[in-house]
Amino acid sequence: MRLFLGSDFHVDYAQNLHWLGQLSRQDFTDDVLIVAGDLSDDVDLIQSCFDILVPRYKKLLFLPGNHDLWTARSGRGPSFDKFELLQTLCGGYGIETRPVAFGGTLIVPILGWYDYSFGEPDARIRRGWMDFYKCNWEGLAPADVAERFDQMNLIPDTLDFERVYSFSHFVPRIDLMPVRYPEKHKALFPVLGSARIEERIRELGSSMHFYGHSHLNRNKVIDGVTYINNAFGYPSETEITAKTILHVADL
Numbered sequence: 132m133r134l135f136l137g138s139d140f141h142v143d144y145a146q147n148l149h150w151l152g153q154l155s156r157q158d159f160t161d162d163v164l165i166v167a168g169d170l171s172d173d174v175d176l177i178q179s180c181f182d183i184l185v186p187r188y189k190k191l192l193f194l195p196g197n198h199d200l201w202t203a204r205s206g207r208g209p210s211f212d213k214f215e216l217l218q219t220l221c222g223g224y225g226i227e228t229r230p231v232a233f234g235g236t237l238i239v240p241i242l243g244w245y246d247y248s249f250g251e252p253d254a255r256i257r258r259g260w261m262d263f264y265k266c267n268w269e270g271l272a273p274a275d276v277a278e279r280f281d282q283m284n285l286i287p288d289t290l291d292f293e294r295v296y297s298f299s300h301f302v303p304r305i306d307l308m309p310v311r312y313p314e315k316h317k318a319l320f321p322v323l324g325s326a327r328i329e330e331r332i333r334e335l336g337s338s339m340h341f342y343g344h345s346h347l348n349r350n351k352v353i354d355g356v357t358y359i360n361n362a363f364g365y366p367s368e369t370e371i372t373a374k375t376i377l378h379v380a381d382l
């Protein structure tokens with residue numbers, strides 16, 4: 132059984148949804164796929180992704196990204212309600228949203244949000260970052276949202292497992308971003324992730340961690356943990372994404 136990774140399919144772009152629809156119906160039926168968030172803000176489109184992926188894989192593991200929790204299109208209800216709705220939707224499809232074991236391997240989703248542990252946002256980000264308009268956190272500051280999600284995390288006893296892998300939507304440590312990252316994009320660092328996720332990775336003793344959100348494909352080892360980003364990204368992001376679902380391990 133192989134473990135595959137994808138994230139940030141952003142199927143609001145018709146060509147991204149089309150790409151998913153082209154995946155083989157035969158080649159992955161004994162395999163597991165982690166989808167690390169950012170399918171769409173539209174629940175119907177999220178369902179379209181599940182309709183495509185669930186029959187193609189033995190098991191799907193999913194957690195929502197920031198785009199999945201936007202509610203502006205559907206009346207701007209609370210984003211935590213949308214989170215619950217997506218959990219229920221996944222339950223109906225048999226999609227795993229909790230820690231799950233495959234033989235000696237435990238795979239753990241780590242929920243989170245950015246909390247400015249990577250820096251304070253400048254005026255342009257505060258004005259222009261879409262989550263601030265499209266999500267409804269009922270007045271909570273990002274750090275409070277991060278705290279709420281972290282409290283939902285299930286951190287199981289890992290002693291009975293040979294290895295632990297984990298995944299999050301958000302970036303767990305800012306040094307995963309290249310040193311020579313364009314200066315103008317460094318303004319995004321505060322909204323990329325949270326050091327709290329890294330704390331959970333270390334607490335779990337995870338040897339591989341998969342993440343999305345930055346739309347910058349990476350495979351980097353830091354202090355004994357392999358961090359992999361295989362975001363599919365927007366159609367224009369041809370230089371920084373591989374536009375594929377990546378085989379990351381055997382289970």
Ligand SMILES: [Fe+2]
Binds near residue numbers: 141169196198344346
């Ligand atoms: Fe994304």
Ligand SMILES: [Fe+2]
Binds near residue numbers: 169300
């Ligand atoms: Fe994202």
